[in-house]
Amino acid sequence: MRTAIIGLGLIGGSIALDLRKRGFSDELIGVDKNIKNSEKALELGLVDRIAGLDEAIKISDLIILSVPVSIIVELLPYILSNMKKGAILTDVGSTKEAICKSVEDHPNRQCYVSSHPMAGTENSGPEAALVDLFNNKTCIICDIEKSNKKALNVIKKMYACLGMRIVYMEPAEHDLHTAYVSHLSHITSFALANAVLEKEQDSSAIFNLAGGGFESTARLGKSSPEMWAPIFNHNKENISEALDLYIKHISMFKKCIDENDSEGYIKLMRNANSIRRVLNNIPKIKKLITL
Amino acid sequence: MRTAIIGLGLIGGSIALDLRKRGFSDELIGVDKNIKNSEKALELGLVDRIAGLDEAIKISDLIILSVPVSIIVELLPYILSNMKKGAILTDVGSTKEAICKSVEDHPNRQCYVSSHPMAGTENSGPEAALVDLFNNKTCIICDIEKSNKKALNVIKKMYACLGMRIVYMEPAEHDLHTAYVSHLSHITSFALANAVLEKEQDSSAIFNLAGGGFESTARLGKSSPEMWAPIFNHNKENISEALDLYIKHISMFKKCIDENDSEGYIKLMRNANSIRRVLNNIPKIKKLITL
Numbered sequence: 245m246r247t248a249i250i251g252l253g254l255i256g257g258s259i260a261l262d263l264r265k266r267g268f269s270d271e272l273i274g275v276d277k278n279i280k281n282s283e284k285a286l287e288l289g290l291v292d293r294i295a296g297l298d299e300a301i302k303i304s305d306l307i308i309l310s311v312p313v314s315i316i317v318e319l320l321p322y323i324l325s326n327m328k329k330g331a332i333l334t335d336v337g338s339t340k341e342a343i344c345k346s347v348e349d350h351p352n353r354q355c356y357v358s359s360h361p362m363a364g365t366e367n368s369g370p371e372a373a374l375v376d377l378f379n380n381k382t383c384i385i386c387d388i389e390k391s392n393k394k395a396l397n398v399i400k401k402m403y404a405c406l407g408m409r410i411v412y413m414e415p416a417e418h419d420l421h422t423a424y425v426s427h428l429s430h431i432t433s434f435a436l437a438n439a440v441l442e443k444e445q446d447s448s449a450i451f452n453l454a455g456g457g458f459e460s461t462a463r464l465g466k467s468s469p470e471m472w473a474p475i476f477n478h479n480k481e482n483i484s485e486a487l488d489l490y491i492k493h494i495s496m497f498k499k500c501i502d503e504n505d506s507e508g509y510i511k512l513m514r515n516a517n518s519i520r521r522v523l524n525n526i527p528k529i530k531k532l533i534t535l
Numbered sequence: 536m537r538t539a540i541i542g543l544g545l546i547g548g549s550i551a552l553d554l555r556k557r558g559f560s561d562e563l564i565g566v567d568k569n570i571k572n573s574e575k576a577l578e579l580g581l582v583d584r585i586a587g588l589d590e591a592i593k594i595s596d597l598i599i600l601s602v603p604v605s606i607i608v609e610l611l612p613y614i615l616s617n618m619k620k621g622a623i624l625t626d627v628g629s630t631k632e633a634i635c636k637s638v639e640d641h642p643n644r645q646c647y648v649s650s651h652p653m654a655g656t657e658n659s660g661p662e663a664a665l666v667d668l669f670n671n672k673t674c675i676i677c678d679i680e681k682s683n684k685k686a687l688n689v690i691k692k693m694y695a696c697l698g699m700r701i702v703y704m705e706p707a708e709h710d711l712h713t714a715y716v717s718h719l720s721h722i723t724s725f726a727l728a729n730a731v732l733e734k735e736q737d738s739s740a741i742f743n744l745a746g747g748g749f750e751s752t753a754r755l756g757k758s759s760p761e762m763w764a765p766i767f768n769h770n771k772e773n774i775s776e777a778l779d780l781y782i783k784h785i786s787m788f789k790k791c792i793d794e795n796d797s798e799g800y801i802k803l804m805r806n807a808n809s810i811r812r813v814l815n816n817i818p819k820i821k822k823l824i825t826l
Contacts, residue, residue, distance in 0.1 A: 362743075382744060384744075411743045422744060426749060429753070430748055431785065435788055435803075436720065436781065436784075437807035437809075438803060438806055439780045439784045441806065441807070442784070443715045443777070444715060444716065449716060450716055451816070457657075460752075460754060461720040461723060461752055461755060462810055464752060465808070465810045466814070467804070469805055473797050473801050476800055480793070480795070484792055487789040489730045489733060491786065492730075493726040494722065494726035494778065494781070497722050498778040502775055504768070506768055510760045510764050512726075513725055515732065516724070516728035516757075519728035519753055520657075523750055523753070525742070
């Protein structure tokens with residue numbers, strides 16, 4: 245299956261690595277408007293060759309769109325209109341409502357599968373691509389009734405090949421849950437990094453003290469603004485609601501500390517501790533599918 | 536050197552593992568008022584034998600106090616008054632001002648070194664003990680001028696043996712920096728876990744979506760209230776100030792999102808990104824000292 249990956253960053257590059265390793269694609273074509281990324285992806289062997297967008301979408305059997313969500317909504321209709329007959333298209337965007345809406349009335353809609361493989365790191369660009377990044381993680385597929393059987397089967401097979409479990413959601417439901425479980429985490433990290441950077445101007449204290457949990461909590465603060473700004477833009481109502489709830493919770497904590505209410509903050513910590521039961525029981529997939 | 540470790544949890548147990556592995560102590564005596572912890576520590580081979588507090592402090596050359604900070608301030612004067620002549624005492628508490636104050640006028644003060652090895656995980660108890668937990672991390676030593684040379688040398692040697700770099704600070708300075716770089720991280724994680732648990736009552740969405748950064752950001756939300764409540768109590772002024780600054784930063788982020796000010800939140804993210812330069816340049820210690 246000749247596969248085009250449009251956007252050769254962390255996600256696109258990591259998909260390429262695994263599809264090659266597991267024999268899913270005969271030929272991997274890379275597309276990236278940033279020439280340095282294209283050259284790097286070729287040099288790293290992520291793809292077999294680089295092509296322009298128009299060439300790639302005309303000759304590929306499978307097209308994976310892995311660019312910021314603001315570009316996905318622009319390119320999706322164009323690709324659906326211009327890809328070859330029988331080809332299949334998916335995107336990996338972190339929001340789904342605006343993206344699904346952008347092609348809901350497109351005559352070729354059924355050849356597109358709307359998906360979101362939930363994996364990543366705080367790094368970006370082709371150098372950030374990792375083997376097995378998706379292994380044991382969840383891929384959300386939305387609006388399955390709008391895709392044809394063949395398209396759906398190919399995309400499900402592809403994600404199974406990356407080691408992912410597949411979960412189905414409506415786009416609105418996806419955007420609501422990811423606001424809380426993913427987007428909010430990133431904003432808490434950005435804000436933590438900013439607060440500590442404001443206080444610790446010479447940064448030597450951060451060097452010295454980062455062992456105490458700061459590194460993992462602030463890690464996502466390194467994430468790419470180019471990727472995240474369009475996500476905040478697409479999902480602003482849900483994220484704003486999530487931030488309200490979060491600020492309520494952190495303010496409750498502060499109130500207990502200010503009022504010497506140790507029973508109060510112990511209760512809040514005990515409640516938070518039940519996240520252990522949830523995080524420790526995330527299901528694991530035992531066997532990877534190799535084609 | 537006969538060493539007593541009082542408090543056989545994550546920190547005490549991990550110190551025991553490394554001191555044994557690197558030949559620092561001839562005999563490791565464990566003390567824990569929780570009999571299950573004592574038995575478990577013995578079963579796991581963390582210590583050679585279990586003793587009562589009074590026996591341990593009478594016969595040991597080196598005493599390491601690794602209990603919650605509220606217990607440290609109670610036990611420190613008692614141990615200093617009752618330990619054998621020439622013995623050395625240290626504590627590993629996460630606050631330093633109240634702890635140092637608790638023994639500032641003690642006639643035996645010079646045999647005590649106030650320290651804080653900055654390492655840990657979200658787990659607790661002897662089963663959580665890890666080899667190499669402290670390797671390449673920082674240990675803060677406070678009020679060095681109040682300890683005698685011999686005590687200081689033994690404690691510095693011990694932390695070097697755990698692979699730690701040593702940094703000196705005044706107790707007040709220590710408590711201020713840790714409020715921002717360590718204590719704040721824990722509170723943001725507790726609040727994140729609580730906000731998400733409130734919204735996602737059936738927890739299946741967390742199972743499915745936790746790949747998106749939530750797991751690392753909420754990890755510290757699993758931390759022990761028994762350990763953390765006394766820290767918040769000791770360091771409440773600094774933590775309250777740190778929370779104010781943090782809430783200011785997260786509210787700025789929310790305001791930009793609510794007002795569609797994408798330039799604003801891009802600027803906040805770019806500022807946060809400079810944490811990469813700091814986190815990626817934390818100095819590493821190349822060689823472990825083995826005695």
